[in-house]
Amino acid sequence: MSVQVIAIDAMGGDFGPRSIVQACIACLSATPSLHLTLVGQPSLLEELISSHSAVDRSRLTITPASEVISMSERPSHALRSKPDSSMRVALELLRDGKVQACVSSGNTGALMALSRHVLKTLPGIDRPAMVAAVPTQTGYCQVLDLGANVDCTAEQLFQFALMGSVAAQALGISRPRVALLNIGTEDVKGNQQVKEAAALLQAASGLHYIGYVEGDGVYRGEADVVVCDGFVGNILLKSSEGLATMISSRLEAVFKRTLFSRFVGALALPLMRRLQADLAPARHNGASFLGLQGIVIKSHGSAGAQGFQSAIERALIEIHEDLPKRLHGRLEGLLP
Numbered sequence: 001m002s003v004q005v006i007a008i009d010a011m012g013g014d015f016g017p018r019s020i021v022q023a024c025i026a027c028l029s030a031t032p033s034l035h036l037t038l039v040g041q042p043s044l045l046e047e048l049i050s051s052h053s054a055v056d057r058s059r060l061t062i063t064p065a066s067e068v069i070s071m072s073e074r075p076s077h078a079l080r081s082k083p084d085s086s087m088r089v090a091l092e093l094l095r096d097g098k099v100q101a102c103v104s105s106g107n108t109g110a111l112m113a114l115s116r117h118v119l120k121t122l123p124g125i126d127r128p129a130m131v132a133a134v135p136t137q138t139g140y141c142q143v144l145d146l147g148a149n150v151d152c153t154a155e156q157l158f159q160f161a162l163m164g165s166v167a168a169q170a171l172g173i174s175r176p177r178v179a180l181l182n183i184g185t186e187d188v189k190g191n192q193q194v195k196e197a198a199a200l201l202q203a204a205s206g207l208h209y210i211g212y213v214e215g216d217g218v219y220r221g222e223a224d225v226v227v228c229d230g231f232v233g234n235i236l237l238k239s240s241e242g243l244a245t246m247i248s249s250r251l252e253a254v255f256k257r258t259l260f261s262r263f264v265g266a267l268a269l270p271l272m273r274r275l276q277a278d279l280a281p282a283r284h285n286g287a288s289f290l291g292l293q294g295i296v297i298k299s300h301g302s303a304g305a306q307g308f309q310s311a312i313e314r315a316l317i318e319i320h321e322d323l324p325k326r327l328h329g330r331l332e333g334l335l336p
Contacts, residue, residue: 003033004319006312007090007099010040011068012106013308014301020105021048023308028059031316035059037099039090041066065089069106071301075113087111091118094294101315103286105299105308112148112289119294122328124335127152128291129160130230130298131167134240138221142168142176145227146287147234154196157227159335161201161209163290164225166330170321179213179223181232186212193229286311293324 008024010017017040024036038045042064049055065086069078078085087106094102095118104111112128121128131144144164149156161178168176180198182190189212190198201209213223215236228236255265285307289296295318299311 003035004316005035005099006315007037007039007093007102009087009090009104009106010038010045011086012104018048019305020308022305025052025055026309027312028056037061037063039063039065040086063089069110071107073107075109078110079113079117088114091115095119100319101295103297103311103315105301105303108147108298111298115289115292115296119292121291122293124331125159125291126156128289130287131164131290132287136219136221141224141226143226143233145230145233146237147230149230152229154193154200157197158200161227162331163327164227165207166327167290168224170323170326173224175208176224177208177210178225179210181226181228182212286314
């Protein structure tokens with residue numbers, strides 16, 4: 001049985017290391033071949049680990065780091081002024097080949113800046129892009145970028161499309177349909193960057209580009225890979241999460257209004273629970289930084305234990321698929 005080793009930035013996120021440690025212990029229990037290295041303040045992490053029983057410490061180690069990057073810290077300051085931050089130390093373990101992936105729920109901008117500085121990008125890639133799965137009527141689609149790059153050139157959108165297509169293939173889609181997110185499907189719609197990216201994608205060989213897709217088309221499952229800049233993508237992601245939570249809350253309230261509605265709700269409860277679990281943001285947590293020379297997974301900063309566990313599971317999938325190597329091989333033949 002092959003072993004997977006992942007570095008965890010244990011000090012990142014909105015809630016600190018408590019839920020991160022809980023998620024790590026749950027993942028170790030679920031995956032016997034998994035080894036985790038928690039990076040952060042040893043005394044605090046040891047205290048949190050000791051509150052759990054039957055932890056296999058041969059598969060859970062601690063790497064000390066004396067500094068923490070706050071969620072509001074400027075990426076440039078984190079890059080220059082915190083050489084011993086938990087985030088940076090975790091990335092350096094990946095760079096040095098001591099682990100196979102890094103997972104962090106810390107400051108997104110700092111993680112992007114440090115990842116580019118420590119790991120470097122794949123040849124031909126200007127910037128990494130954040131990609132994650134969004135549920136649709138027919139399954140899932142991969143959406144990128146989700147916030148790492150607020151402003152993008154047409155060439156960068158083109159690179160995102162290529163990387164997204166390869167990532168979708170790694171997840172089992174043999175010929176992914178690639179689309180640009182736009183305000184309409186007509187050729188005349190969109191800003192200049194989107195139009196120029198469309199021209200590049202139309203001319204690309206080896207890519208199944210289907211044109212523009214609107215926001216509602218994303219959820220109908222019209223494409224397997226949806227490409228946009230990080231400003232638009234982050235709004236799409238957060239709106240999706242908020243909408244799913246709102247619908248779930250409204251349905252619960254409706255089923256509790258009257259005695260009859262409670263009876264109907266009790267009959268529908270198994271289906272409701274299944275739908276809630278399928279659409280829960282925590283289940284889809286974990287965005288991959290595509291385009292780096294290493295596997296880096298960004299967990300939502302507000303993710304709890306279940307959400308962080310999903311991010312670790314995404315890292316396991318990418319380790320199994322050896323995604324950076326697969327990307328490098330495919331991009332050599334697709335990039336101009």
